[in-house]
Amino acid sequence: MTTPPSDQRPARSDRSPWNWLLLVPIVIPLTTVLYNAQEPRLFGFPLFYWLQLAFIVLGVTATTVVYQVGRKRSGR
Amino acid sequence: MSDHITEIVVFTFLFVLVSGMGFVASRWRRADLASLDEWGLGGRKFGSWITWFLIGGDLYTAYTFVAVPALLFGAGAMGFFALPYTIVVYPLVFLVLIRLWSVAHVHGMVTPADFVRARFGSPTLALLIAITGLVATMPYIALQLIGIEAVLKTMGVTGDLPLIIAFAILAAYTYQSGLRAPALIAFVKDSLIYVVILVAIIYIPARLGGWEAIFGAAEKKFAETPAPGDGILLNANNQLQYITLALGSALALFLYPHSVTGVLAARDRDVVKRNMSALPAYSLLLGLIALLGYMAIAAGIKPITTDGKADANTVVPLLFDQMFPDWFAGVTYAAIGIGALVPAAIMSIAAANLFTRNIYREYLKRDATPAQEARVSKITSLVVKVGAVLVILLIDPQFSIDLQLIGGVVILQTLPAVALGLYTRWFHRYGLIAGWAAGMTAGMVMLYNISNPAINHAHFGGSAFPLAKLGLDTGMTIYAGFLALLVNLVVAALVTLAARAAKAADGVDGTRPADYFADENDPRTKPVELSGTH
Numbered sequence: 001m002t003t004p005p006s007d008q009r010p011a012r013s014d015r016s017p018w019n020w021l022l023l024v025p026i027v028i029p030l031t032t033v034l035y036n037a038q039e040p041r042l043f044g045f046p047l048f049y050w051l052q053l054a055f056i057v058l059g060v061t062a063t064t065v066v067y068q069v070g071r072k073r074s075g076r
Numbered sequence: 077m078s079d080h081i082t083e084i085v086v087f088t089f090l091f092v093l094v095s096g097m098g099f100v101a102s103r104w105r106r107a108d109l110a111s112l113d114e115w116g117l118g119g120r121k122f123g124s125w126i127t128w129f130l131i132g133g134d135l136y137t138a139y140t141f142v143a144v145p146a147l148l149f150g151a152g153a154m155g156f157f158a159l160p161y162t163i164v165v166y167p168l169v170f171l172v173l174i175r176l177w178s179v180a181h182v183h184g185m186v187t188p189a190d191f192v193r194a195r196f197g198s199p200t201l202a203l204l205i206a207i208t209g210l211v212a213t214m215p216y217i218a219l220q221l222i223g224i225e226a227v228l229k230t231m232g233v234t235g236d237l238p239l240i241i242a243f244a245i246l247a248a249y250t251y252q253s254g255l256r257a258p259a260l261i262a263f264v265k266d267s268l269i270y271v272v273i274l275v276a277i278i279y280i281p282a283r284l285g286g287w288e289a290i291f292g293a294a295e296k297k298f299a300e301t302p303a304p305g306d307g308i309l310l311n312a313n314n315q316l317q318y319i320t321l322a323l324g325s326a327l328a329l330f331l332y333p334h335s336v337t338g339v340l341a342a343r344d345r346d347v348v349k350r351n352m353s354a355l356p357a358y359s360l361l362l363g364l365i366a367l368l369g370y371m372a373i374a375a376g377i378k379p380i381t382t383d384g385k386a387d388a389n390t391v392v393p394l395l396f397d398q399m400f401p402d403w404f405a406g407v408t409y410a411a412i413g414i415g416a417l418v419p420a421a422i423m424s425i426a427a428a429n430l431f432t433r434n435i436y437r438e439y440l441k442r443d444a445t446p447a448q449e450a451r452v453s454k455i456t457s458l459v460v461k462v463g464a465v466l467v468i469l470l471i472d473p474q475f476s477i478d479l480q481l482i483g484g485v486v487i488l489q490t491l492p493a494v495a496l497g498l499y500t501r502w503f504h505r506y507g508l509i510a511g512w513a514a515g516m517t518a519g520m521v522m523l524y525n526i527s528n529p530a531i532n533h534a535h536f537g538g539s540a541f542p543l544a545k546l547g548l549d550t551g552m553t554i555y556a557g558f559l560a561l562l563v564n565l566v567v568a569a570l571v572t573l574a575a576r577a578a579k580a581a582d583g584v585d586g587t588r589p590a591d592y593f594a595d596e597n598d599p600r601t602k603p604v605e606l607s608g609t610h
Contacts, residue, residue, distance in 0.1 A: 013593065014171055014174065014175070014592075014593065019171060022167040022168075022170055022171070023167075024167075025163060025164065025166075025167045026164050026167050026168055029159075029160040029163045029164055029322070030160060030164060030319045030322060030323055032310055032315045032318055032319060036309055036310050036315065037309065038308075038309065041288075043287060044286055044287030044288035044289075044290075044291065045287055045291070046291055046308060046309070048153060048156070048308070048309055048310075049156070049291075049363075049367070052156065052159050052160060052163075052363065053159070053360065053363045053364075055160070055163050056163055056356045056359050056360050056363075058163075059163045059164075059166055059167055059356050059359075060353055060356050062167055063166055063167055063170055063349075063352045063353040064353045066170065067349045067350065067352070067353060070349070071346075
C-alpha cells in the first residue's frame with residue numbers, strides 16, 4: 001500500500017443535513033395514495049399519469065440542490 | 077417482405093453506420109487498449125456528457141422501450157411502475173455511487189466484486205458476488221436480442237441469420253474497441269430515440285383523437301377483459317406490489333455490473349453527481365414511451381402471433397408501422413435495434429470484467445499482467461455474446477424473460493455486501509455469506525410458487541408474490557425480490573452477531589475511511605493485494 005496515512009489529508013465527509021432532502025423524491029413517488037386517481041385531469045391525462053411524470057421535477061431539484069450545496073461547502 | 081423494403085433499407089443503413097462508428101471508436105482518445113482500465117472502462121476519463129449518454133444508453137435498453145409499453149398494453153397501470161422506479165433510483169444512489177467511485181478510483185477496482193474482495197477480505201464472498209452478477213447479466217444480454225427480433229419480425233424479416241449477423245458485428249467491434257464503442261454509439265442511439273419519441277407523442281395522439289381518447293380506449297379495453305388486476309389505475313391488491321417493485325428495482329439497478337461499469341468510467345465525483353440530476357431526462361422519455369402501450373390499444377393494434385402465442389413485444393413496432401410513413405418507421409426500428417447494441421456491449425464488457433478480475437485473476441492466474449487481463453476480458457466478451465445468441469435461438473424466448481425476472485431478484489441479494497458495505501464494516505463476512513444464501517433461497521422458493529395462467533406457467537410466472545401464501549388473509553401481492561432482501565438482511569445480521577459472539581475470524585479491510593471521499597487527483601494505490609484465506 002502506498003497510500004499516505006489518512007490523517008495527512010484534509011478531513012472530508014459527505015455528511016450534510018441537506019442530504020435529507022433526497023428522501024423527498026424517494027418517498028413521495030412511492031406513496032400511491034397521492035396519485036391513484038383519475039381526477040383532476042391535465043391535458044387529458046388522468047392524475048395517475050401526469051402527477052407521476054411531474055415527480056421527475058422533484059428528483060431533479062433535490063439532487064441538484066444537494067450537489068450544489070455540497071460544492072459550496074467544499075469550497076469549490 | 078417487399079411491403080417493408082423502405083423500412084429495411086433505412087434500418088440497414090443506420091445499423092451499418094453505427095457499426096462503422098463502433099470500429100472507429102478504438103481510435104477515439106487513443107490509448108493502449110491492452111489494459112482493463114482502457115478497454116473495459118474507457119480509461120476512466122469520461123466527462124459529464126459522455127457519461128450521460130453512456131449510462132442513459134446502458135440503463136434504458138431496447139428491451140425496456142419494447143417491454144414497458146407491452147406491459148401497459150397488457151396490464152395497464154401496473155406497468156407504469158417503471159416511471160417511479162427510475163425517479164426514485166437517482167436520489168437513492170446519489171451518495172452511494174460517489175463513495176463507490178472514490179474507493180474504486182483509489183484501488184483500481186473494476187467490478188463490484190473487486191470492492192467486496194478488498195472490503196471484507198473474503199475471496200469466497202467476492203466469488204459469490206461475481207457469480208451473482210454473471211447470472212443476472214447473461215439473460216439481460218439475451219433480452220436485448222428480443223428487442224432486435226421484435227423489430228425484424230415486424231419488418232417481415234424471418235430466420236435466424238439477420239440476428240446472428242447483427243450480433244457478430246456487435247461482438248467484433250466490442251472486442252476491438254471495448255467501452256469506447258458503446259460510448260460513441262450511445263450518442264446516435266439516444267439522439268434517434270429522443271427524436272422518435274418526440275415525434276411519436278405529438279403525431280400519434282393527434283391522429284388518434286387526443287390523449288383523452290387514448291386513455292378512454294385503454295379504460296374500455298381493461299373493463300371488457302375478465303382479468304381483475306388490470307385497469308388504468310391501481311387497485312387495492314396491487315398497490316403494495318407497485319411500490320415494492322419500483323423500490324426493489326431501484327435498489328437493484330446500480331448493483332448490476334453493467335451499471336457499475338458506466339459509473340466507474342466517469343472522470344471524477346462531480347461527473348457522477350451531475351449525472352444523478354441529469355439522467356432523469358431519460359425517465360421522462362421512459363414515461364412517455366410507456367404510454368405508447370395505450371396508443372397501441374387506441375389504434376387497435378393486434379400483436380403478431382407465432383405458433384399460436386401472441387408476442388406483446390411487437391405492439392410498439394406495429395404501432396410505428398401503422399402510424400408513420402415507411403422511411404420514418406425505418407428510423408424508429410433503427411432506434412430500437414441500435415438501442416439494443418449499446419447495453420448489450422456494456423453488459424458483455426461488465427460480465428467479461430467480472431470473469432477476468434474475480435475468477436481468472438483470483439483462481440487461475442494470480443500474477444496476471446494488465447495485458448493478459450485485457451486479453452482474457454476481450455475473449456470472454458465474445459464467449460458471452462455467443463452464449464446469448466444460443467440462448468435466444470435454442471430456447472423459448474419466454475425463458476430469457478423469466479430469467480431476467482429472476483436476475484432482478486438475484487442481484488438484489490448483493491445489496492448488503494456491496495451497497496451497505498460502502499457505508500459500514502459492521503457485517504461479518506460469514507453473516508453476508510449466510511444472508512446471501514438465505515435471500516437466494518427465499519427468492520427462488522417464492523418465484524417458483526408464483527403461477528401465471530396467462531402465459532401458461534405454473535411456476536416462475538412473475539414477480540408478484542401473493543401474501544396469502546404466507547398465511548395472511550389478503551389478496552395483496554408483494555415484489556418477491558423485496559421480501560427476499562428482507563430475509564437476507566435479517567439472516568446477515570443474526571449470523572454477524574453469532575460470529576462475533578463466537579469470535580470467528582473476520583476478514584481484513586483493505587480500504588481506509590478517506591478512500592471513500594477521494595477524487596480525481598488524489599493518489600491511487602496499486603490494485604489491492606490478493607490476500608486472505610478462502
